[in-house]
Amino acid sequence: MKRFAVLLLTLAMAFCCAAPAFAARTIEVTEDVSVSDDYDWTRFQGQNLTLNVYNWGEYISNGSDDSVDVVAAFEKLTGIKVNYTTFDSNESMYAKLKSGAANYDVVIPSDYMVAKMIAEGMLAPLDYSNIPNSQNIDAVYRDPDYDPANAYTVPYMLxxxxxxxxxxxxxxxxxxxxxxxxxxxxxxxxxxxxxxxxxxxxxxxxxxxxxxxxxxxxxxxxxxxxxxxxxxxxxxxxxxxxxxxxxxxxxxxxxxxxxxxxxxxxxxxxxxxxxxxxxLSVDCMAVPATSEHKEAAEMFINFMCEPDIGKANAEYIGYTTPMQKVWDILDEDLKYSEIAYPSEEVEAKEKVFTALSDExxxxxxxxxxxxxxYDEGGSGVVFLMLLLAMVALACFNIWRKLRKKTRNQY
Missing domain, CATH: 3.40.190.10 (Periplasmic binding protein-like II)
Structure with a gap:
């Protein structure tokens, strides 16, 4: 909650100064989810397109426990099929992409890994005209050190x-x-x-x-x-x-x-x-440079930045949203959670990862x-002794066979 204090004041001033406007039109996707009507969500319908999305485990609202099934809602709205798979660490995600073992369209690395992937040319620059909802991300999370030109990523959760x-x-x-x-x-x-x-x-x-x-x-x-x-x-x-x-x-x-x-x-x-x-880490949505469906991937990122979708994800996984519009509509228990939104004293001691040199x-x-x-108990020595014993046994068996062959010659 404290992270939004300055932004709350800014938004309040903007609201007071702005003239009343008509409420934005929305499209109802499910009973609990509506999205903005001023975006062409259906331009890929009928193209039999599949997006490969690679995210952390337990990191999206998936329909269980009466939650919103975010992937199913996206598929219903856009006609795009999503092949959704998970990883358990930045390092395993990076290794899989680097090896070329699989091709993904949307990935969610953390800040320090973003910097590494940008430096190695692994991410594609985003066309933010396809991601107008990126403006929902609070200003304090734009132009970060890990993506200083704000060219490759959209924050997902903190x-x-x-x-x-x-x-x-x-x-x-x-x-x-x-x-x-x-x-x-x-x-x-x-x-x-x-x-x-x-x-x-x-x-x-x-x-x-x-x-x-x-x-x-x-x-x-x-x-x-x-x-x-x-x-x-x-x-x-x-x-x-x-x-x-x-x-x-x-x-x-x-x-x-x-x-x-x-x-x-x-x-x-x-x-x-x-x-x-x-x-303190910022996990970001990005498109790998090898993606074959970049525009559709950007549509998925735009969908994830819809307030109703951000709310569903934040309430299901419990992480901190980088969007004030989402925080405003959160369930009260999460909205004021000292775990998700810690005190100023805790925040003052938070540190962030930066990219390390190759060396x-x-x-x-x-x-x-x-x-x-490493094993202080010495099991490494035991293993070495077993290995030497196996080598010795193999040598002994070879010697026996040679000796038997020699005897048979007489």
Whole structure:
């Protein structure tokens, strides 16, 4: 709520100064959804067109629990079929696009990954005349550092990282990221299974930047993650839903909107913004440079920026909307949620990711992989010994066969 304070004043002044106007005409798509009538939503009907949309898991209103089925509503309105698939981290999404293993028309990367993809020519510049609803995005989220010319992206949702914990399994509520290194939680900690978010947590603990500038900075922080590894039950992304809701772990780290969903499903769960600070991320809608249906992809993005659609998505997934028009019509419980719309004190400690240099990125990738395979208990040595034993056995069998062949010659 605090993020909109300045904008609220601006809008109020504009409203007071403007002359009354006729209400905008709308098209009813479903009982709960109407869209603006001044956009040609039907220009692709009859063309048997399919859009490939690649989004985070659990990140769109899908029709369950009496919610709006956003994809079905778009298909009904436009006649365009949507092939909707999901990923669980920026890194896995990037790797799939980079490999050319699949062709997508709309993707939803986070801010730092947007900057990387722009630099590598992976995103197509948008034609904003096809996305007039992009004007619904609040001014504070336009021309961001990750897309300074505002040429490639339209913000979708905002989220903040924090700690989710089970009140029946944790005696004293955690207050800081450093609590995730407390041995009392050994075997009961769920950690991010992606390098940037996990790195940020350790950097907050160490009091260093979440955006390292040198390989040496990376090495120091990853050592902190390595020290935590024996306490970690699992490195997870979407798997955290089942584990925390099912009481399989005491404490975990994740994103604010998903925390709201988990708490709704298990009231024993609670959330805290750690005192060291949190990461504020902006997830954006973009069109890959390889898209074969760019104009239809821009229509999908425009649809997602309709106030009724933004409302349906925000209320279903619990994330923070970047559109004042959506916030105005949200359900009151979400509208004033301290998780989705935190206090000014929490906001003051928020940090944002920036794109890393290739050298630092490569170091982080290498050290993260090494950390994940690191085992203080020595299972790596055991594995090596087993491997050597297998080689020795194979050599022995070869020797036996050669010896038998030699005997048979006499």
């Amino acid at each position: 989220c903040t990282t924090g700690i989710i914990y089970n009140t029946t399994m944790v005696e004293n509520a955690p207050t800081k990221w450093a609590d995730l290194w407390d041995e009392q939680y050994a075997g009961n900690i769920l950690m991010f299974n992606n390098s940037r978010d996990a790195y940020a947590i350790a950097a907050f603990k160490n009091g260093t930047s979440i955006n390292p500038e040198t390989p040496e900075e990376v090495d120091e922080v990853v050592e902190t993650l390595k020290a935590q590894k024996p306490l970690v039950q699992a490195y997870v992304m979407d798997e955290i839903f089942d584990k925390m809701i099912g009481g399989e772990a005491a404490i975990g780290v994740y994103y604010s909107g998903d925390a709201i969903t988990m708490i709704d499903d298990n009231p024993d769960l609670a959330w805290v913004f750690p005192e060291e600070g949190s990461v 630092v990125n490569n170091e982080l990738d290498v050290k993260w992989s090494e950390m994940k395979s």
